[in-house]
Amino acid sequence: MTDEPLLRVTALSKYYGSRIGCEEISFDLWPGEVLAIVGESGSGKTTLLNCLATRLLPTSGTASYRMRDGQWRDLYRMSEAERRFLMRTDWGFVHQNPADGLRMTVSAGANVGERLMAVGDRHYGNIRSTAVDWLGRVEIDEERIDDEPRAFSGGMRQRLQIARNLVTGPRLVFMDEPTGGLDVSVQARLLDLLRGLVTDLGLAAIVVTHDLAVARLLSQRMMVMKDGHVVEAGLTDRVLDDPRAPYTQLLVSSILQV
Amino acid sequence: MATPLIVSEVAKAFIMHLRGGIRLPVVANVSFSVRAGECAVLGGPSGAGKSSILKMVYGNYGVDQGQIIVEHHGALVDLATANPRTVLSVRRDTIGYVSQFLRTVPRVSALDVVAEPLVARGTDRRQAQKRAAELLGRLNLPERLWSLPPATFSGGEQQRVNIARGFITDHPVLLLDEPTASLDATNREVVIALIDEKKLAGTALLGIFHDADVREAVADRIVDVTEFAAGRAAA
Numbered sequence A: 001m002t003d004e005p006l007l008r009v010t011a012l013s014k015y016y017g018s019r020i021g022c023e024e025i026s027f028d029l030w031p032g033e034v035l036a037i038v039g040e041s042g043s044g045k046t047t048l049l050n051c052l053a054t055r056l057l058p059t060s061g062t063a064s065y066r067m068r069d070g071q072w073r074d075l076y077r078m079s080e081a082e083r084r085f086l087m088r089t090d091w092g093f094v095h096q097n098p099a100d101g102l103r104m105t106v107s108a109g110a111n112v113g114e115r116l117m118a119v120g121d122r123h124y125g126n127i128r129s130t131a132v133d134w135l136g137r138v139e140i141d142e143e144r145i146d147d148e149p150r151a152f153s154g155g156m157r158q159r160l161q162i163a164r165n166l167v168t169g170p171r172l173v174f175m176d177e178p179t180g181g182l183d184v185s186v187q188a189r190l191l192d193l194l195r196g197l198v199t200d201l202g203l204a205a206i207v208v209t210h211d212l213a214v215a216r217l218l219s220q221r222m223m224v225m226k227d228g229h230v231v232e233a234g235l236t237d238r239v240l241d242d243p244r245a246p247y248t249q250l251l252v253s254s255i256l257q258v
Numbered sequence B: 001m002a003t004p005l006i007v008s009e010v011a012k013a014f015i016m017h018l019r020g021g022i023r024l025p026v027v028a029n030v031s032f033s034v035r036a037g038e039c040a041v042l043g044g045p046s047g048a049g050k051s052s053i054l055k056m057v058y059g060n061y062g063v064d065q066g067q068i069i070v071e072h073h074g075a076l077v078d079l080a081t082a083n084p085r086t087v088l089s090v091r092r093d094t095i096g097y098v099s100q101f102l103r104t105v106p107r108v109s110a111l112d113v114v115a116e117p118l119v120a121r122g123t124d125r126r127q128a129q130k131r132a133a134e135l136l137g138r139l140n141l142p143e144r145l146w147s148l149p150p151a152t153f154s155g156g157e158q159q160r161v162n163i164a165r166g167f168i169t170d171h172p173v174l175l176l177d178e179p180t181a182s183l184d185a186t187n188r189e190v191v192i193a194l195i196d197e198k199k200l201a202g203t204a205l206l207g208i209f210h211d212a213d214v215r216e217a218v219a220d221r222i223v224d225v226t227e228f229a230a231g232r233a234a235a
C-alpha cells in the first residue's frame, strides 16, 4: 500500500462570473480509491470534475498530482503540452455521452488503437491484438472491430469508450455519469463491468453520478454536493446508511433502497 | 493483544432532519470490551440499539461521542474518529463483519463473493476459491449454486454465503449480526462449530443472536444493551 495520495485538492473554487460553480473543495485521493461525487442537478459536480481533469481552470485553489516518477506537480501550472500528455496516458475521461469521448467515424479498433499510438506504440500487430483483447474485456465481439461506433448501441458505445480510456493503463479515471444515458438493464451490465475493471486494475477513479446505487457499487468514498459545496463526505456506506446532513438525508430518503 | 476491542462511553443519536430535526437517542455510555478467544453477545429487546452498536464498531454508523479502540497493524486506532481510509484498512485486516443480510452484487458468483475478502488481502485467487468452496461445502450450500450470483438465492442460502464470506479470513475481531436467523437446525449447528473454532483460534467475537439455543451455545458473556439506554444515561 502506498502512503502517499495520488491527487491532493486544496480549496478549489470555480466561479462563472458571480455564479458559484463549486467552492472551497478539498480532498485527497489515494491510488486504487474510487470517490463518488453525488448531488442534485446544478450542484457543481461536473464543474469540479472538469477542474480536476484540467478541462476547466479553477478560479482559485490548487490540485497536485503525483506523477509516475513520484514527483508532485501542480496541475494548473503545467504546460498545455504536459497536461495533454497526462490526459492521453496516465488519465482517462469517460463522458456521459459516448459521442463526446469517441471518434464516431473511425472504427472501434481504431478508437482503441489511437490511444495506444498516443503513448508511442507503433507496431500494427500489437495494436490490433491489444484492441481485440480490450474489446473482449468490455464484451464487444471481435467481429465488430472494423465497425464504426455509429453502428453501435448506446451500451456498446459506452463500453467502447471505456476500453479506449483504459487501454493505456491509466492510474486515474474521471467519469461523468458513466451510466447516465442508458436503459436500466444496460446500466446494470455496464456497472458490473466497470466494477470488475476498476477492482482488477486497481484504478483510482472519480465518478460523478446522481445515482446512489452506482455510488454504492463502485465507490469506497463519497462526497455529497449542494449549491457548489460539499455538505457531507465519508465512507460510502457510512454516508448512505447514516446520512447526517439534511440534504443527504433527503437524497437517501428519496430513493427506494440502495 | 488480549483485548482487541474496547468500546468506551460511546453515544449515538439520530437527528431526523426530514422530521423537523427531532433527535432520536439510541444509546449512551456504551462501555464494554471483548477479549481474544471470547464471544460476547449483545442482548436486549428489539430497537435497543444492538445492531447500531455493531455498525458503529464496523464504521458503518458514525459515532457521536466516546471511543472504539482496536489494535490494528500493531497500533491502537480509535474508530470513532478514524478517517475513511483507516476504516477501510481496519475492515480489510482487523474487523470482519457478517451482516444480517447479504448485499448482493450482480454477476459475481457465490464462490467469488466468499473468496473476495481473502483476495483483497493478497491471497492467490485460486487458493481463496478453494477455501471458499470448503466453507460453502461445510455450510451445505448445494454445489450447483457456487458459480451463480447469489441475487436469486433463498434467504437461507444467501445468509450462508454471507457467513462463509465473514468466516473465510482470520480477522482478529469478528462481528456477527444474527447470522443464524434464517438457517435450519443443521446449519445452525455448523455456525456454532465455526464460532467455536474462531474462539479457539483467538478471535474476539461480538454478536447478536435472537435464537436462545445458539446464544446459549456460543455466548461467554451477555452485554445487556438496555443498560446503555440513552434516556437512562441522560438522567
Ligand SMILES: Nc1ncnc2c1ncn2[C@@H]1O[C@H](COP(=O)(O)OP(=O)(O)OP(=O)(O)O)[C@@H](O)[C@H]1O
Residues within 6 Å of the ligand: A016, A019, A020, A021, A022, A039, A040, A041, A042, A043, A044, A045, A046, A047, A048, A210
Ligand atoms: N459554462 C457555464 N457558464 C455559466 N454557468 C455555468 C456554466 N457551467 C455550469 N454553470 C453553472 O454552475 C453550476 C454548477 O453546474 P454543473 O454543471 O457543475 O452542475 P452538475 O452538478 O454537474 O449538474 P448536473 O447533475 O445537472 O449535470 C450551475 O448553476 C450551472 O448553471
Ligand SMILES: Nc1ncnc2c1ncn2[C@@H]1O[C@H](COP(=O)(O)OP(=O)(O)OP(=O)(O)O)[C@@H](O)[C@H]1O
Residues within 6 Å of the ligand: A241, A242, B014, B024, B026, B044, B045, B046, B047, B048, B049, B050, B051, B052, B053
Ligand atoms: N440509520 C438509521 N436512521 C435512523 N434511525 C435508526 C437508524 N438505524 C437504527 N435506527 C433506530 O435506532 C434504534 C435502534 O435500532 P437497532 O437496529 O440498533 O436495534 P436492534 O437492537 O438491533 O433491534 P433488532 O433486535 O430489532 O434488530 C431504533 O429505534 C431504530 O429505528
Ligand SMILES: [Mg+2]
Residues within 6 Å of the ligand: A045, A046, A047
Ligand atoms: Mg453534470
Ligand SMILES: [Mg+2]
Residues within 6 Å of the ligand: B050, B051, B052, B208
Ligand atoms: Mg438488529
